[in-house]
Amino acid sequence: MSAPSEETVRAEVRAWLEANWDPSLSLVEWRGILADSGWGVPHWPEDWYGRGLPQALVPAVEEEFQRIDAVGVAKVGIRMLAAATLLEHGSDMHKEKFLRRILTGEDTWCQLFSEPGSGSDLAGAATRADLKDDKWIINGQKVWTTSAHHAQYGLLLARTDWDAVKHQGLSYFVLDIEQPGVEVHPLRQMNGHASFNQVFFTDAVIEPEFQVGELGEGWKIATTTLMHERRGADALRSWAQVSQAEGRCYEDARAEVVTVMEPYKWYPQRAGRVDLVLERARESGAIDDAVTRDEIAKLMIMAKSAEWTARRARAAQLQGRPQGPEGSLGKLASSHVARAAARVHTSLSGADAMLTGSDGERDGVIAEILVSAPATSIAGGTDEIQRNIISERVLRLPKEPRTDTDRPFRDVPRNTVS
Amino acid sequence: MSRFAFSDEQDAFREVLRRFLEEVSPPSEVRRLMEEEAGYDPAVWRRMAEELGLTSVHIPEEYGGQGFSLGELAVVLEEMGRALLCSPFFATAALATTAILNAGTEQEKRELLPGIATGETIATLAFTEENGRWDAAGVETVARQDGNVWRLEGTKSFVLDGGIADLLVVLARLEGTDGENGLGFFTVAGEAEGVARTGLQAMDPTRKLARIAFAGAEAQPLGEVGQAAAAFARTLRQAAALLANEMVGGAEKLRESAVDYANLRVQFGRQIGSFQSMKHRLADMLLEVELAKSAAYYAAAAAAEDDAALPAVAALAKASASEAYLQTAITTIQIHGGIGFTWDNDTHLWFKRAKSSEVFLGDGAHHREAMMANWHLMEAGDET
Numbered sequence: 001m002s003a004p005s006e007e008t009v010r011a012e013v014r015a016w017l018e019a020n021w022d023p024s025l026s027l028v029e030w031r032g033i034l035a036d037s038g039w040g041v042p043h044w045p046e047d048w049y050g051r052g053l054p055q056a057l058v059p060a061v062e063e064e065f066q067r068i069d070a071v072g073v074a075k076v077g078i079r080m081l082a083a084a085t086l087l088e089h090g091s092d093m094h095k096e097k098f099l100r101r102i103l104t105g106e107d108t109w110c111q112l113f114s115e116p117g118s119g120s121d122l123a124g125a126a127t128r129a130d131l132k133d134d135k136w137i138i139n140g141q142k143v144w145t146t147s148a149h150h151a152q153y154g155l156l157l158a159r160t161d162w163d164a165v166k167h168q169g170l171s172y173f174v175l176d177i178e179q180p181g182v183e184v185h186p187l188r189q190m191n192g193h194a195s196f197n198q199v200f201f202t203d204a205v206i207e208p209e210f211q212v213g214e215l216g217e218g219w220k221i222a223t224t225t226l227m228h229e230r231r232g233a234d235a236l237r238s239w240a241q242v243s244q245a246e247g248r249c250y251e252d253a254r255a256e257v258v259t260v261m262e263p264y265k266w267y268p269q270r271a272g273r274v275d276l277v278l279e280r281a282r283e284s285g286a287i288d289d290a291v292t293r294d295e296i297a298k299l300m301i302m303a304k305s306a307e308w309t310a311r312r313a314r315a316a317q318l319q320g321r322p323q324g325p326e327g328s329l330g331k332l333a334s335s336h337v338a339r340a341a342a343r344v345h346t347s348l349s350g351a352d353a354m355l356t357g358s359d360g361e362r363d364g365v366i367a368e369i370l371v372s373a374p375a376t377s378i379a380g381g382t383d384e385i386q387r388n389i390i391s392e393r394v395l396r397l398p399k400e401p402r403t404d405t406d407r408p409f410r411d412v413p414r415n416t417v418s
Numbered sequence: 419m420s421r422f423a424f425s426d427e428q429d430a431f432r433e434v435l436r437r438f439l440e441e442v443s444p445p446s447e448v449r450r451l452m453e454e455e456a457g458y459d460p461a462v463w464r465r466m467a468e469e470l471g472l473t474s475v476h477i478p479e480e481y482g483g484q485g486f487s488l489g490e491l492a493v494v495l496e497e498m499g500r501a502l503l504c505s506p507f508f509a510t511a512a513l514a515t516t517a518i519l520n521a522g523t524e525q526e527k528r529e530l531l532p533g534i535a536t537g538e539t540i541a542t543l544a545f546t547e548e549n550g551r552w553d554a555a556g557v558e559t560v561a562r563q564d565g566n567v568w569r570l571e572g573t574k575s576f577v578l579d580g581g582i583a584d585l586l587v588v589l590a591r592l593e594g595t596d597g598e599n600g601l602g603f604f605t606v607a608g609e610a611e612g613v614a615r616t617g618l619q620a621m622d623p624t625r626k627l628a629r630i631a632f633a634g635a636e637a638q639p640l641g642e643v644g645q646a647a648a649a650f651a652r653t654l655r656q657a658a659a660l661l662a663n664e665m666v667g668g669a670e671k672l673r674e675s676a677v678d679y680a681n682l683r684v685q686f687g688r689q690i691g692s693f694q695s696m697k698h699r700l701a702d703m704l705l706e707v708e709l710a711k712s713a714a715y716y717a718a719a720a721a722a723e724d725d726a727a728l729p730a731v732a733a734l735a736k737a738s739a740s741e742a743y744l745q746t747a748i749t750t751i752q753i754h755g756g757i758g759f760t761w762d763n764d765t766h767l768w769f770k771r772a773k774s775s776e777v778f779l780g781d782g783a784h785h786r787e788a789m790m791a792n793w794h795l796m797e798a799g800d801e802t
Contacts, residue, residue: 278793287790297786300793301713301738308422308712315423326712329705336705384694390704391697395677398692 006060009053013039013064021070023247027256030249031073031104040073040103041083048087048095049103069243071253074105076260077147082109082155084228086174089213089221094174098153105256110151111229112142112175112199113222117415119144120385122157122226123167123219124404124414127201129158136173136206138181141198146263148184148197151177156206157222160215162410169409170218174210181205191371195263229380269365270372270379271334272341274303276362280348292347299340306333325394332386335377342373421719422712424493432493438470439501445764451504452623452767456582458505467537472507474535477515481531488516488656492663492718499667502767504624506540506579512660513578513653514541514587520656521603521641521649530585530605530640541585544574544630545650552654552780554589554598554647559632561590561602561643568604568639569612570632578778580628581617583608587640588632589650598647604637611635622774624767655732658779659717662735665775666711669743672768673703676750683755696753703749710735710742730792737785740776747772 004012016039022030034040035049042061044050053061065072079102086094101107118124127140138158148154154175161169177184181204186194213221242253281287281296313327346353349361356367377383391397404412424432442462451457466472476491477483491511498507511534518530518541533539549556559572570590580586586608592600606613612635618627641649677700680691690696717735720728747769751758758765776782 293790294783294786297737297790301734301786301789302709304734304796305709305713305716305738308716309708311422312712312715315420319423325704326708329708332701332705333709384698387698387701388694390701391691395697395700395704397677397680397697397700398689400692400694400697401688 003054003057006057009042009057010060010064013042013061017064017068017070021068023071023245023249025249027071027249027252028104028106030071032100034073035100035103044087048099069245071242071249073103074256078109078111078151078155079105079107081111081225081228082153085155085172085221085225086212088224089172089217091209091212093209094212098174107153108147108151108260110145110148110154110177110197110199111225112145112148112154112156113225114142114144116141116143116198120382121404122222123170124412125157125159125170126414127156127158128162129156129160129171129173129206131160131208134208136208136211138173138175138201138204138206141200143187143196143198145184145197145199146195147260148177148199149186150259153177154199155225157218159409160218163408164216165407166405166409166412167219168216170222171215172212172218172221173206174212175204175206176210179204190374191266191269191368193263193266195266266368266372269368270338270375272338272373272376273345273365273369274299274337274341276365277341277344277348280345280361284348286348292344295340295344295347299337299344302333302340303337306330306337309333325390328390328394331381332383332390335383338373338376342370345369421716424715428490428493431490432497434470435494435497436500438465439497439503443498443501443503445502445767448502448504448624448764448767455617455626457579457624457626458582463505463540464537466505466507467535473511473537475511477519477531477535481527482535483531487722488660489718489722492660492714492721495660495664496667496714499664499771500671502624502668502671502771506542506582506626508625508661508664509542509579509583510534510540512657513543514583514585516656517543517587517603517649517653518640520652521646523641526605526640534585539584540579540582541587542577542579542583543587543589543653544577544580545589546574546576548573548575548629550576552784554601554650555596557589557591557601559588559590560593561604561637562593564634568637568643569634570604570606570637571634572632574630574632575618575627576778577628577630579626580630581615581626586613586630588637589646590637592644595644600644601646601650602643603640603646603649604643605640606632606635606637620774622770624771625774625778651729654779655728656721658736658785659714659721659728659732661775661779662710662714662732662739663718665739665743665772666707666714668768668771668775669707669710669739669746672743672746672750672765672772673700673707675765676700676703676746676753679754690753699749699753703746706742707746710738713738726798727792727795730789730796733785733789733792736779737782737789740782740785743772744776 016037020033038049038051041049042051042053043055043058046052083099083102086098113122115125115127117126129136129138154177156173156175157170159169160171181202183200185198187196187198188194242257243250277296286292309326310330316324345366349366352361357364360367392399451459471484472494474483475486475494476488479485515534518527534541547556547558559570559574562569570588586606588604588606590602590604612633614631616629618629620627680696680700681689683690713735717731720731750765751769754763754765757763
């Protein structure tokens with residue numbers, strides 16, 4: 001079966017929206033209708049809230065929504081990673097129970113992968129899942145969990161076999177967060193925000209049917225989740241725009257954005273706010289200082305060429321060409337940009353760089369850049385891990401000899417978790 | 419070509435070029451030619467002109483060329499930079515031809531360009547002098563009218579392939595003028611009377627430099643005498659964008675050689691490429707080269723489209739390439755260790771080209787300043 005043309009798809013979605021879009025519905029009601037129609041996630045399979053369209057046609061559908069300011073399905077956060085993972089590895093029961101409520105936004109999800117003892121080395125997870133009386137009993141601790149404080153479910157990576165080698169001893173579960181054995185505490189960051197949580201498990205319970213995939217397949221399935229995370233990283237930021245128009249659906253959607261985007265509000269500062277540099281330099285006259293000017297020039301060159309490199313990667317993707325090295329460099333480039341931008345903002349501030357909050361420049365925004373930039377080279381894979389990935393997968397350099405994959409996991413040296 | 423992707427035709431063209439250059443410019447040939455005074459192989463030059471039409475790539479069809487854009491010329495130069503081709507090509511195509519296209523009258527273009535297109539004429543642009551400045555203000559050579567004849571007095575230096583060029587495009591000024599005023603382009607035959615050419619000892623022997631003294635040499639005006647400033651500035655920008663492309667070609671070749679060596683060399687019982695200290699350097703090199711490539715490609719497309727922001731974009735690309743090429747060369751030597759510092763290892767050939775290209779047409783700091791002075795054009799421009 002060949003894919004329908006873009007014109008056909010546009011005409012269909014337009015007609016459907018004309019007949020169904022109603023801003024006076026509640027957000028959940030509308031999204032329910034949308035999910036059942038298949039137009040909310042047209043690239044999903046027809047059996048599960050989609051229309052089986054190729055990914056390449058999705059932007060056309062989205063444009064039709066934007067054209068009339070129709071609200072789409074819930075997309076932000078871990079929910080889409082959960083959905084993608086369940087579509088690929090989940091049972092029919094999982095899909096039945098979770099997918100629709102993911103799309104309507106009724107359920108929020110979180111990802112329970114990182115641990116205090118395993119950050120870069122995710123497969124070193126030591127949270128345990130033990131089968132007792134036909135139930136999985138979970139003990140351990142996760143960290144860096146976005147949205148755990150208001151999530152209903154978590155994607156959990158836990159160790160089910162300590163005698164297997166590292167990557168083979170992990171299994172993948174859906175965990176009900178709202179139960180007595182799960183405690184969520186905010187994790188305060190050096191910039192004062194608390195966008196993440198620590199999650200503690202003390203004999204938390206998972207019914208056996210909420211295991212995803214086979215026993216011991218946890219790492220493979222987690223890789224699916226992580227792959228979607230890397231792919232979707234750009235989509236997140238472009239989403240938070242809801243029309244200011246009147247109507248119940250819009251009001252609900254605006255309220256949702258406020259809640260959902262709360263953890264991300266310092267992210268622009270984390271990236272260095274290159275957009276403020278020239279404006280500030282011109283205002284203060286620092287643009288005419290030879291040293292500052294040269295530093296600014298270096299930053300602008302880096303930022304522009306990083307932007308153009310990302311555009312090259314996207315263009316190659318659109319042309320259907322194999323991904324070149326330019327596709328793997330964005331994360332590393334953004335770390336350089338953020339660091340250089342923080343340095344320039346410091347010199348533009350002078351003594352004021354010592355102040356924060358309302359005493360700081362631009363009502364504290366500049367201070368927030370300075371104390372947020374260090375996160376850029378850590379979150380989502382440290383620069384060091386990025387360099388390993390680039391050198392091994394793109395440059396095909398040999399892997400470093402390992403001492404953690406040739407023996408049962410219980411014999412591998414690891415951090416003592418307090 | 420968009421600013422972010424090459425067309426299938428450009429990719430196919432690149433492939434033909436790469437095969438050709440691998441055949442005619444292996445390191446053994448580079449080493450042979452760099453020891454010679456002329457510094458190029460006339461037989462290869464003929465093939466470049468006749469088989470591949472390289473000398474006529476961006477010359478419009480009405481002047482005997484193929485009518486492609488500066489975008490295609492940039493692809494040619496990137497591949498030549500990769501192969502470290504010893505050839506008066508940059509001088510002829512990127513400098514002299516663009517100057518003639520920018521400055522010449524219709525009739526002058528009809529007279530001068532067909533000979534370049536066929537490969538018969540090797541040309542260069544003589545604009546720098548012993549003061550080493552890259553801008554119009556550095557021009558001290560004077561043009562005087564002597565009856566119906568123009569004559570040049572003064573000394574040009576750092577002239578690329580100036581020792582062998584058949585045709586010299588010379589930037590001079592009217593007496594008593596300074597800065598951007600009173601500039602004029604002239605053409606002089608390389609062998610003309612009153613022209614004394616001396617080869618300079620270039621640190622990069624793959625790129626020949628000459629000092630040219632003009633003692634009343636007879637010269638033909640190219641364009642309107644006294645009004646050359648705009649055409650000269652445009653030529654410099656186009657040349658900077660083109661040089662950036664040549665440079666990223668060389669940088670990529672070096673980067674690949676560093677990866678190859680890290681895979682090959684064994685120390686402490688392991689390939690050195692398995693050590694994170696090596697991997698991380700190589701990953702950083704990849705990043706630096708890819709960023710410089712993005713800037714060079716963007717600038718080439720901007721030059722091809724005659725984008726109003728070219729003064730900023732070309733400077734950005736040249737500044738980026740200047741840092742990236744040299745840094746890549748330094749790191750490649752470092753990764754090779756002791757062998758990388760020997761004459762027998764090929765790395766120093768590219769290192770020297772990186773060094774000469776870093777400086778030629780202005781170094782990183784020079785172009786960063788040019789970029790900042792023109793940044794408003796970037797802000798005004800609509801990027802597509």
